């Protein structure tokens with residue numbers, strides 16, 4: 001059974017103040033399958049038993065969202081489904097982001113059962129940490145930081161195709177930050193390594209939590225400075241600059257990569273509508289409020305940080 005098609009985000013959980021449950025089994029989310037064929041998040045008391053404790057993943061308009069790693073496959077009332085595009089279409093942006101948090105906590109739950117130093121079984125310490133009773137080692141959920149870059153050259157944008165992408169769509173240059181590196185250095189290095197191009201004027205666009213398994217994607221715009229495209233064969237099939245009228249297929253809109261490309265398109269279309277001309281990429285300014293909204297919904301459940309949209313002092 002596949003997920004029925006919904007208008008994105010049309011699903012609304014019953015707003016009764018009870019906990020909503022994001023339960024994962026082997027990286028897939030367990031959704032309740034109703035008699036009408038619709039899928040929904042379970043709510044109320046803990047729906048299934050598990051050897052793992054529930055954790056708080058966030059708040060959905062007053063309803064606590066709980067993460068639970070299942071230690072056995074749920075029964076026939078549930079459907080297990082990949083936490084990808086279909087689930088995004090079902091849950092909408094805000095719930096999907098909360099599920100992102102839950103999925104990462106479940107992944108950490110599974111991978112931190114034993115101390116990496118002495119091998120003892122770890123014990124819960126705080127809502128987001130464990131401690132080893134043997135050697136005192138503290139274990140927190142891991143986060144891998146990766147950059148994505150919109151590289152512009154005049155009126156065109158750099159897009160690449162990697163070997164591991166199915167379908168015909170193009171993506172942005174991306175890669176993981178290395179120890180000791182700033183994010184800007186990472187952008188410069190990744191673009192150079194993957195395409196042989198040097199870039200400058202690197203500026204922050206926004207970020208997105210990406211639970212596959214525990215990544216923080218940080219988006220930047222950068223201007224082409226010098227070099228000829230020389231594709232890194234191990235990672236990429238192709239790399240090329242595209243202008244606005246000749247854009248290829250882009251990634252799904254639940255990714256920050258797509259939103260970055262869409263922002264470039266929007267800026268180009270506005271410029272064209274106003275003057276009949278496209279603009280140089282260096283003239284593209286970053287969206288207002290890119291320091292959080294709209295990629296992180298609801299703020300982080302374990303900090304007192306102001307939520308997006310809250311008044312800044």
Ligand SMILES: [Zn+2]
Pocket residue numbers: 115116117118119120132133134135136137
């Ligand atoms: Zn230990």
